[in-house]
Amino acid sequence: MAHVSLTFAGHSGADGRAPYGVWKVKRRFMPRGWVEGRREDSDVAFAVVAPRGGKGVEDAVGGYRFATGFACPGFAGSTSGSPWVNGDGQVVGILGGHEDGGTTPDVSYSVVLGAQAGRLYREAAGDP
Numbered sequence: 001m002a003h004v005s006l007t008f009a010g011h012s013g014a015d016g017r018a019p020y021g022v023w024k025v026k027r028r029f030m031p032r033g034w035v036e037g038r039r040e041d042s043d044v045a046f047a048v049v050a051p052r053g054g055k056g057v058e059d060a061v062g063g064y065r066f067a068t069g070f071a072c073p074g075f076a077g078s079t080s081g082s083p084w085v086n087g088d089g090q091v092v093g094i095l096g097g098h099e100d101g102g103t104t105p106d107v108s109y110s111v112v113l114g115a116q117a118g119r120l121y122r123e124a125a126g127d128p
Helices: 032-037 057-061 115-125
Strands: 007-009 022-029 046-049 083-085 090-094
Touching (some): 022 115
Antiparallel strands (some): 022 046, 083 090
C-alpha cells in the first residue's frame, strides 16, 4: 500500500474551511477483508490523530462512544459518511458503501459494526 499523508478536518464545510482545526492522522486501521478484497462487510476503518496544541480532536469537536451489534433504521439521502448514533450516544454504524450508499434515495446502508469492527477499534484505541 502506498504511503498517503492524511489529515482530519473537524466539521469542515463545502467552503473548505476547517473552523475547529486540522489534525494529522498518525495511523490508520483497516480490516484485512477490506485491504485484501474490498469486501463490503469490512468497509470500516479507524484513524488515530495526533494531538494539536496539546488537545485531542474530541476536545474541539466532541465525540461519541463506539458500540457494536445494533440494528439501525434507514436514513434519507445526503447523509453518506454520517455516524448512526443510538439513544445512548454510541456510534453503531457509518452510512455509505454498498450501492453508493443506497439503491434509491430513501435507502441507506451501513456495515454492521460487529466483532471485527470492535477488535479493530480496540487496536486503534490502544495505539499510543
